Amino acid sequence: MSETIEAVLTQYSRKSDDLIPILQGVQKEFGYVSLESVKKISRYLRITENQIYGVSSFYAQFRFDPPGRHSIKACLGTACHVRGGATLLEMLERGLGISCGETTPDKRFDLERVACLGCCALSPVVQIDKNIYSRMTVTKLTELLKEYE
Numbered sequence: 001m002s003e004t005i006e007a008v009l010t011q012y013s014r015k016s017d018d019l020i021p022i023l024q025g026v027q028k029e030f031g032y033v034s035l036e037s038v039k040k041i042s043r044y045l046r047i048t049e050n051q052i053y054g055v056s057s058f059y060a061q062f063r064f065d066p067p068g069r070h071s072i073k074a075c076l077g078t079a080c081h082v083r084g085g086a087t088l089l090e091m092l093e094r095g096l097g098i099s100c101g102e103t104t105p106d107k108r109f110d111l112e113r114v115a116c117l118g119c120c121a122l123s124p125v126v127q128i129d130k131n132i133y134s135r136m137t138v139t140k141l142t143e144l145l146k147e148y149e
């Protein structure tokens with residue numbers, strides 16, 4: 001893993017302006033930015049770890065914990081919202097015991113709220129991993145989650 005972090009780092013200059021692209025590159029490679037990665041980035045750019053966390057906190061895209069095995073995206077764009085998207089999201093948060101942006105303690109699911117998944121005619125829509133599920137209901141979603149044990 002360390003070799004790959006270094007392989008990512010060598011694609012960028014050692015200028016602090018490259019911090020965001022480096023973080024994006026590391027997250028793309030590993031799915032998140034680990035503590036080990038932050039330490040190596042700190043050494044590579046000669047900036048403190050606190051500076052890295054400070055800058056990255058402005059960007060919701062970065063995660064510093066390993067992702068769950070399955071990624072759930074609940075759509076709350078206009079079409080999905082008017083057709084019950086908020087109810088589905090509430091059910092997910094209550095059922096999984098987490099809020100948007102969090103991972104279940106067993107690392108099974110991540111939950112994220114998105115603005116539009118690009119298939120509004122099929123709303124309300126939920127995406128799990130790469131699969132889009134259309135015209136969802138609380139009942140259908142409850143059954144569906146069992147398939148992702």
Ligand code: FES
Nearest residue numbers: 075077080117120
């Ligand atoms: S608003 Fe949900 S897919 Fe477009």
